[in-house]
Amino acid sequence: MTDDVDADKTAPSVTEAVRAATADISQPVRDVGLIVGVLFGVYALFAVFVFNQGLNSVVSTLRVVTFFIAVYAMLALALNLQWGYTGLFNIGVAGFMAVGVYTMGILAGDPAGSPPGLGLPLPFAIVAGMAAAAFVGLLTALPALRLRADYLAIVTLGISEIIRLTLNSGALNSWLIETVGIGTGAGSGMGLPSFSARGLFYVDGSTANQTALAEVVFAVTGPLGIRESVVIAWAYVFVLIVFVVGFYVLLARIGNSPFGRVLKSIREDELVASSLGKHTQLFKIKVFMLGCALMGLAGILWQGSQGFVSPNSFMPIVTFYVFVALIIGGSGSNTGSVVGAIVFVGLLFEGPRRAGGALSDALAFTANPNTSWEALTLVVSGEPLALFAYATDNISALQFVLLGVVLIVLMQKRPEGLLGHRNETAAAVPLTEQTRSIRGGESDEQ
Amino acid sequence: MGLTNSIELRELWETRRSVVLLGLFALVLCVDLLARLAGVEVGLTDSYSFGGALSLTRFGGLLWNGIVIGLIIGLAGIGLSMTYSILSFANFSHGDLLTTGAFGGWAATYIVAAVGTIELGSLLVVRAAGSVSPADIGANIVQTPFAILVGIVVAAAVTIAVALVIDRLVYKPMRDRGGIALLIASIGVALALRYIIQFIFGSRNRGVTDTTGVRVELVGISVNLHQLTLVVAAIVLMIAMHLMLQRTKLGKAMRAMADNKDLALVTGIPTERVVRATWVIGGGLAGVAGYFVVLDRGVIGFNLGWFLLLLIFAAVILGGIGSIYGAIAGGLVIGITYNVVLIWIPSDFNEAAAFALMILVLLYRPDGIFKGVTTA
Numbered sequence: 001m002t003d004d005v006d007a008d009k010t011a012p013s014v015t016e017a018v019r020a021a022t023a024d025i026s027q028p029v030r031d032v033g034l035i036v037g038v039l040f041g042v043y044a045l046f047a048v049f050v051f052n053q054g055l056n057s058v059v060s061t062l063r064v065v066t067f068f069i070a071v072y073a074m075l076a077l078a079l080n081l082q083w084g085y086t087g088l089f090n091i092g093v094a095g096f097m098a099v100g101v102y103t104m105g106i107l108a109g110d111p112a113g114s115p116p117g118l119g120l121p122l123p124f125a126i127v128a129g130m131a132a133a134a135f136v137g138l139l140t141a142l143p144a145l146r147l148r149a150d151y152l153a154i155v156t157l158g159i160s161e162i163i164r165l166t167l168n169s170g171a172l173n174s175w176l177i178e179t180v181g182i183g184t185g186a187g188s189g190m191g192l193p194s195f196s197a198r199g200l201f202y203v204d205g206s207t208a209n210q211t212a213l214a215e216v217v218f219a220v221t222g223p224l225g226i227r228e229s230v231v232i233a234w235a236y237v238f239v240l241i242v243f244v245v246g247f248y249v250l251l252a253r254i255g256n257s258p259f260g261r262v263l264k265s266i267r268e269d270e271l272v273a274s275s276l277g278k279h280t281q282l283f284k285i286k287v288f289m290l291g292c293a294l295m296g297l298a299g300i301l302w303q304g305s306q307g308f309v310s311p312n313s314f315m316p317i318v319t320f321y322v323f324v325a326l327i328i329g330g331s332g333s334n335t336g337s338v339v340g341a342i343v344f345v346g347l348l349f350e351g352p353r354r355a356g357g358a359l360s361d362a363l364a365f366t367a368n369p370n371t372s373w374e375a376l377t378l379v380v381s382g383e384p385l386a387l388f389a390y391a392t393d394n395i396s397a398l399q400f401v402l403l404g405v406v407l408i409v410l411m412q413k414r415p416e417g418l419l420g421h422r423n424e425t426a427a428a429v430p431l432t433e434q435t436r437s438i439r440g441g442e443s444d445e446q
Numbered sequence: 447m448g449l450t451n452s453i454e455l456r457e458l459w460e461t462r463r464s465v466v467l468l469g470l471f472a473l474v475l476c477v478d479l480l481a482r483l484a485g486v487e488v489g490l491t492d493s494y495s496f497g498g499a500l501s502l503t504r505f506g507g508l509l510w511n512g513i514v515i516g517l518i519i520g521l522a523g524i525g526l527s528m529t530y531s532i533l534s535f536a537n538f539s540h541g542d543l544l545t546t547g548a549f550g551g552w553a554a555t556y557i558v559a560a561v562g563t564i565e566l567g568s569l570l571v572v573r574a575a576g577s578v579s580p581a582d583i584g585a586n587i588v589q590t591p592f593a594i595l596v597g598i599v600v601a602a603a604v605t606i607a608v609a610l611v612i613d614r615l616v617y618k619p620m621r622d623r624g625g626i627a628l629l630i631a632s633i634g635v636a637l638a639l640r641y642i643i644q645f646i647f648g649s650r651n652r653g654v655t656d657t658t659g660v661r662v663e664l665v666g667i668s669v670n671l672h673q674l675t676l677v678v679a680a681i682v683l684m685i686a687m688h689l690m691l692q693r694t695k696l697g698k699a700m701r702a703m704a705d706n707k708d709l710a711l712v713t714g715i716p717t718e719r720v721v722r723a724t725w726v727i728g729g730g731l732a733g734v735a736g737y738f739v740v741l742d743r744g745v746i747g748f749n750l751g752w753f754l755l756l757l758i759f760a761a762v763i764l765g766g767i768g769s770i771y772g773a774i775a776g777g778l779v780i781g782i783t784y785n786v787v788l789i790w791i792p793s794d795f796n797e798a799a800a801f802a803l804m805i806l807v808l809l810y811r812p813d814g815i816f817k818g819v820t821t822a
Contacts, residue, residue, distance in 0.1 A: 089626060143809045144805075144808075144809065147808065147809070147812065149625070149626050150535070150536045150625050150626065150629055151808050151812065153536065153626075153629060154536060154756075154759055154763070154804070154808065155805050155808055155809075157756065158756060158760075158801040158802075158804055158805050159801075159805065161756060161797075161798070161801055162798045162801050162802060165794065165795065165797055165798045166795070166798060168794065169792070169794035169795060170794060171792035171794050171795075172794065172795075320633055320637070323630070323633070327630065370574070370575040370576070371567065371571045371574040371575050371576075371648060372571060372574070372645065372646045372647070372648075373566075373567045373570050373571050373574075374567060377567070394644075394645055397641040397642075397644040397645040397649070398641070398645060399641075400637050400638075400640070400641035400644075401637070401638045401641045401642055401645065403634075403637055403638075404633075404634040404635060404636070404637030404638030404639070404641070405634065405638050406634070407630065407631065407633060407634030407637070408616050408631050408634035408635060408638070411620070411623075411627050411628075411630050411631040411634065412616070412619055412620060412631070415623075415627055
């Protein structure tokens with residue numbers, strides 16, 4: 001019932017929102033500027049690591065970085081909807097991604113493949129994957145959203161692990177193949193219809209037969225020494241970026257709608273929201289399902305591009321990565337989610353690995369200790385570089401330590417993240433209008 | 447009489463439908479188990495049947511394994527339950543305290559067992575690399591009982607030290623913050639701690655114990671002496687814990703804090719000292735539990751505690767957060783469930799079954815299955 005009232009309100013507020021967006025042009029421009037600025041800062045850093053290996057290598061490295069930025073930005077935005085807007089502490093992100101990816105894989109998989117799929121059209125499979133993730137979200141949300149935040153955390157982590165263990169089960173896989181004729185592939189994983197932008201560049205997939213777009217693009221990139229495969233991979237990343245923008249716009253739209261205001265009021269004080277006649281459970285269930293569907297889509301776009309998926313891609317650590325990205329950027333802020341994803345991937349996820357590789361190439365260590373004890377004894381015996389050699393060999397461990405320390409320091413010193421100031425406009429009418437007539441659009445509303 | 451009974455039953459059905467259904471489900475499983483033990487089988491369809499054949503030895507073996515893992519989980523759960531109720535947050539780094547204890551304790555055991563015969567480098571990092579085999583070191587309860595004892599003590603000591611340092615650096619500045627902020631910080635602690643351990647001890651999963659002569663015949667039953675050791679030690683520790691809580695002033699203070707923190711503050715209980723004592727006891731027991739995991743399985747790895755964390759949470763939630771006896775009982779229930787469900791479901795799913803049990807308890811009995819018994 002409350003929804004009908006809200007729905008009535010949303011109709012006029014579309015025009016209001018458009019007016020608000022055009023009236024206060026400086027804020028979105030500032031946000032885009034910030035995102036692009038941070039992105040290019042990270043690019044510059046990575047270019048330094050690999051610049052001596054030629055332009056193709058630089059472009060290829062930046063593609064990998066941008067790919068991860070895009071998928072983590074999507075996941076962080078989806079989580080922002082659940083946690084940042086509504087305060088639902090979901091640490092089962094990986095599980096909901098898995099549901100989306102596996103549903104898509106089973107529906108679109110080759111019926112003759114191993115494991116066999118249903119061979120349905122891909123767009124249908126993608127939408128069904130999102131729907132399945134939303135449905136599992138509903139099953140989780142119906143009972144679990146009554147719980148305290150820390151209980152919800154444990155329940156969602158438990159569900160995500162149950163999903164992963166189920167997909168990993170060999171017994172289930174063979175039972176499914178026998179009785180239904182489809183399978184999950186269990187621990188050895190399943191092939192996915194591979195997503196790629198090849199179709200934009202080659203007619204019928206043959207490299208000899210290029211499209212008009214390919215001829216234009218390759219004419220520029222070819223002489224620069226950038227391989228065609230790198231260009232095609234970049235094209236897919238651009239598709240991902242379009243999806244990130246789509247996620248962002250959707251969330252911004254939700255956040256400014258009456259629906260979004262109810263979500264934020266639930267986050268701040270659910271009792272108040274329900275006292276004002278809002279059916280808070282319904283709002284929470286809806287937003288949980290939507291967030292899960294977006295997580296499923298992000299998972300599909302991520303894993304689909306690799307053409308293969310296994311349950312190991314959905315360890316709880318993936319969920320924590322998304323949380324770190326969101327917390328760095330600032331939970332509650334969409335721009336923050338994207339900036340957080342850039343900073344996370346650049347400085348914590350891909351950065352240390354590349355830096356370790358570059359360092360170990362540059363210093364060309366002579367010592368090669370196998371254990372921390374050997375490294376320590378070498379240091380004592382007058383070879384201080386041995387510790388560096390051991391550290392660069394084990395850079396992945398140190399990277400996780402850094403991740404943990406960053407998380408702790410953020411929670412201690414800056415729990416609101418870089419941009420998580422919850423200073424959001426709560427009115428559908430643009431508040432800047434009156435001041436604009438006096439001072440020309442200057443506003444300190446964030 | 448019959449009428450009131452049926453009315454009562456209907457009332458029960460209408461008010462506690464889910465509980466009644468769960469109870470019925472459990473009853474069916476119990477009858478099925480009895481039928482299997484008796485060797486009775488009633489075919490229902492081609493592929494499903496009620497009852498079946500289950501030897502008493504297999505059932506006994508599953509039950510025993512369940513008790514062993516259950517005691518370990520219970521021991522670890524005591525600490526988690528105490529920090530959850532006294533510091534009011536779900537500590538996601540508790541599993542990695544187990545790992546800390548496992549590596550610290552086994553490094554000590556190795557040194558005591560084989561220093562002088564094997565080079566120190568292999569012993570200190572618990573065979574992170576190199577050609578030394580567990581049989582060369584020969585650490586087990588038969589050949590080196592003293593080394594095992596030292597290992598247990600060191601496991602507790604190292605973990606207590608680490609837990610206190612973490613509390614000082616991470617949680618103390620955040621005492622006034624909400625449970626979620628602390629929970630996220632504890633995820634950070636879990637990551638940092640786990641990968642510092644990996645950095646020091648390496649990422650390889652490797653065998654640790656030498657199992658020659660560990661399995662013996664005692665009064666006609668084949669017993670693994672390592673399991674027997676840990677069962678006895680765990681029970682002793684649990685009794686000591688009980689006496690400490692019931693007989694000492696500190697125990698009383700801890701129970702008071704777990705029950706009602708504000709009231710405890712008003713009565714002048716030194717909260718910081720109680721918090722420190724909580725970490726000492728919880729950390730120590732976690733470290734010992736981690737050591738026991740390796741004693742039981744014979745294998746060590748840097749992920750060992752993290753993989754157990756959700757099971758420990760399950761035990762704590764089952765027993766009711768804040769209740770120490772609940773954590774022990776919950777650990778046993780989870781441990782036995784984890785093993786005995788193998789009668790019905792493939793081994794791929796026993797962990798999932800334990801998690802599912804935890805989720806059901808959280809949904810329908812968030813205060814634990816022994817509702818009402820909250821005191822320590």
